[in-house]
Amino acid sequence: MDNSDKHFKGQLKDEKIICTFRRHWIVIFPYLFVLVTGLFIFLLFVFLEPTLNISPLTAWYSQLLFLTLFLGITYTFHRIFVHVFNYYLNVFIITNLRIVDIDRTLFLRDRRDTFNLDMIDDVKKGREGIFQTLFNFGTLEIYLPSMNVYKRMSFIPAPNHYFRCICRIRQEYIDRGTMKHVILNPQHIQNIQEISEERDFENENAKIRAKKLDDEGL
Amino acid sequence: MTFFVVFFILIQLGSLTFMAAAIYSLFKYIKQFRFDPSDYNLLFGFLHLRQICALYALLTIIFFLYATFFFIKHYGNF
Structure with a gap:
């Protein structure tokens, strides 16, 4: 089945969407x-204006x-509506091959980050404080050893759910044997070489x- | 026509044009990104982007009409 561009522009042929979520x-x-x-003040003004x-x-x-007030x-x-629309335009997509972070605004910004599952080394989730616990949102951090950075996603709803989702699909990805290569941190490669020279x-x-x-x- | 009238008309036209451009851009986005609706990609779990666009258009037109009515009522001298 060819899934190219089925749900979003840039979707690959064998890519299936696991879930999508917004902040x-x-x-x-x-x-x-x-x-x-x-709106409440406007309605009040409309009704009271004749008096x-x-x-x-x-x-x-x-x-x-x-003119100043009207402007x-x-x-x-x-x-206000631009902020609401920008909320809808930022979306995270978890697929069976990668995680896509679409970050765009109405007119001026259009950014997209993708992280292949074999690039992900470590996933952290965090939820701290009264508001985060009460409203069930938090942060997810994904460690990318090839770039030696943590990709941080904040204000994620139900971070437990997406943390488990990412760990599960990564494990499935490894079990499928589609991990063609493992990208190591250059420091790791140097350490391995030094250890091997010492052993020799x-x-x-x-x-x-x-x-x-x-x-x-003797 | 005085500067006051011209400026008022410009603000109204600018507002309607911006609304039209925003809704056009959003409908292009909705066509490009066709996700199945779920609790986690809809606002509050049930508000789709189309409904927000409709609310935006409706409120802009209501505001436009009332502002024009208010302007004519209190400044009828063009």
């Missing part, structure tokens, strides 16, 4: 709160005040001592 709703809670409060006796906008200072309210209104040196010394003992008849 916890708490990241946009302040904007939603302002939106709801603003307020607002003077006509003929004087220059009343026009300036009106500010319009900007704030659009900005010790073996040579042991042979020389054994020969000496033979020659001395």
Whole structure:
């Protein structure tokens, strides 16, 4: 079955989506709160406006005040929705081959990170504090030895669930035998070489001592 | 037409244009990323992006109409 671009642009032929998730709703809670409060104030103003006796906008200072307020309210209104849309545009995708982090905004940013499962060495999850425990969100950190960095994903809902998901699919990936190569940290490679040279040196010394003992008849 | 009227019209047009461009960009995104809905990729577990777009368009139009009505009522002299 060819899954190319089936669910998202860039999906590979043999790639199946395990799960997708976005950040916890708490990241946009302040904007939603302002939106709801603003709507409430707007409705109140609409109903009370006939009783307020607002003077006509003929004087220059009343026009300036009106324009400033109108511009500010319009900007704030659009900005709140832009933040909500940006929340939807950031998504994490876990597939049977890799983890994809899509980080984009409405117009100005379009970034995508992918981490093949064989690049992942270590996965950590964290959930600390009252809010994180109460609302069940936290952080996931993935260690990538080839780059020697931790990829940090914060405000992840139900971090336990995705932690287990990543560990499970990585194990399945290894069991399938599709790990064609293991990428080692260059420091690890150097350590292995040094250990192997030491062992060769010790073996040579042991042979020389054994020969000496033979020659001395011991 | 005074500067006040021109500026007001520009703000209104800018607002509607921005809304149209934002919704166009979002619908392109929805076509590119077709995920099965779940508790973890919908806002609060049930709000899809299409519903937020519809709410955005509706509120922008309501705000546009009321602002125009308010402007005409309190500044009818063009």
